[in-house]
Amino acid sequence: MIEIEIQNETTQTQERLRFAVVPRIGEGIRLRDPAGFWASYDVLDLWYQKAEFGDVWVPYLHVRKTVGEVEQPEPGTAGGLSHGLPSALPNTIPSHLPQGAPSLATVHGEVVPFAT
Structure with missing residues (x-):
């Protein structure tokens, strides 16, 4: 498993997730948004930075919600x-x-x- 730092442009958040393979630029991945719903995200950029420990390079992904992905209504509101x-x-x-x-x-x- 590869631990990847995800920098989410849509929600302005960062998180670390484990992947079996490193996604390529232009590919789509499914992530949970802060409300707990699954959504499609496009990989905008991929780069590697040397970790603070040892001779290890950590992959970083810059993602944004896919155009056309439906926004979920806020809890407690009538979405319809x-x-x-x-x-x-x-x-x-x-x-x-x-x-x-x-x-x-x-x-x-x-x-x-x-x-x-």
């Missing part, structure tokens, strides 16, 4: 959205699909294909 989708979408067949074609429904904001 779940993962960026309305909380209840009708289970209808779009006009461009033939009659009898399977449609998409949502359950708690998640798309369920081929709902009957």
Whole structure:
């Protein structure tokens, strides 16, 4: 395991996490935000600094929340959205699909294909 210092531009925080491999610049990683929700972050920069002890180089990542990632509403407020989708979408067949074609429904904001 590789311990990496994460510098988060979105939340202006620093934390150390363990990874099996060092992510590359341009890759995306999933991190928990301060509210406890998982979100996608883009790796903006990667560099190494010599540790205070021994002859060890520590990797550092500079990350920012991925563009388009939905912000979660603050606890105790009426958000009305779940993962960026309305909380209840009708289970209808779009006009461009033939009659009898399977449609998409949502359950708690998640798309369920081929709902009957």
